Amino acid sequence: MRVNLNVNGEDMTAENVWPGESLLYVLRERLGLPGSKNACEQGECGSCTVYFDGVTACSCMIAAGQAEGRRIRTVEGLAEESGKGSDKKLDTVQDAFVEAGAVQCGFCTPGLLVQTDDLLERTVGQGKPAPDDAEIREALAGNLCRCTGYEKIIDAVHLAAERRAASGSNA
């Protein structure tokens, strides 16, 4: 089947899609967007987290056909907001992860970035207080880091929240 979808603001078409394959497979193997990672394929690890019509979801658990006409935002789309083309800058969350040393092997990082972006959108992005440790742990409970670098990840989320709150919005 053919699947038309909007990914990171761009209309795309995936051809020769097997209806039972996942959105994750479509993104990685058919649309050349390998940022979302394929690990557990059962929703346990969160490495494939993307925005699906504005809501975070594990893309491994969305059937390709369900993505027809939908808006997807992947980790590749986070940086786009900060700049364009060769001037593309990393997003606040990405910067914070780098600075806080929240990246070890990096496999879980894309999912954590998207899920963190969502947490910040729902908190400081709406003028609410920055999330505390408990809220961060809850929001990231579905993202596993097998290097177990969770403390640095939580530091990074705090840092990103501070900066995003200071900048007033997701600018």
Next chain:
Amino acid sequence: MEFLSPSTLEEALEAKSAHPDGVPIMGGTDVMVELNFDKRRPETLIDLARIPELAEWGPDGEYTRLGAGVPYTRIIENLQKQAPALARASRTVASPQIRNRGTVGGNLGGASPAGDTHPPLLATDAVIELASVRGRRTVAARDFYLSFRTTALQPDELITAILLPAPKGPQQFLKIGTRNAMVISVAGFSLSLDAENRTVGTGLGSVGPTPMRAEAAEEFLTAEFDWESGSVPSEATVRRFGELVASAARPIDDQRGSADYRKHSMSVMARRALSWSVTEYRKGATRCA
């Protein structure tokens, strides 16, 4: 494999009637695991995510009508008053990403005895609405689970809604697992006190081939509880209630827990649920007086 995307319920029911072996998919959090791991190769997938009716909720007489495709996140955000135990159970499901997609309809369709929403549906006497080209019918949750992963749902039917009775007293949900998130329940328990009709409802998960009630425990507490003023039950009453709940369980040993542990945890959860409920009931009784 054929992928069908009906945009109305009528089309979906026709599709299910034409393809009784077709697998309905909504949030995909169960179905896609089976596809990804090659455990299932259905000839037809029927995507229900484009049918507006399934994603809606609202008052319906004495009930709150919950579309079968409303994700857990929406239930947590919107139905804590209308369905406290179900909202609590929804909060314990997996992770935010899964709660954004998973639905009660999917829990019912999969009918795993470990499904988190079964105990509250049993305890609160919720009603499940099923539809086919032959028409709509309702089945009490208490009559829905027949045997291991087998329910009253017929091959040509879809689960369209869950009717949640307005709460008439405290409702609780407790669950045992190895961590707070991403846990398939080792054992789950829900308790509902109906102050108006003076009845007790229970729901037990992960301790038998199907979700189940502890009817002897319900009868015991219905008779023993001080419905008038909600006085704290004696230690013996609380202990007996826990024992009766545990004795209804028919657990097995598996990788998530031993049968003995599950039975024991069931009695502990039952006692806790009862004590929390009594505290809440007394607050309610004071307010009314």
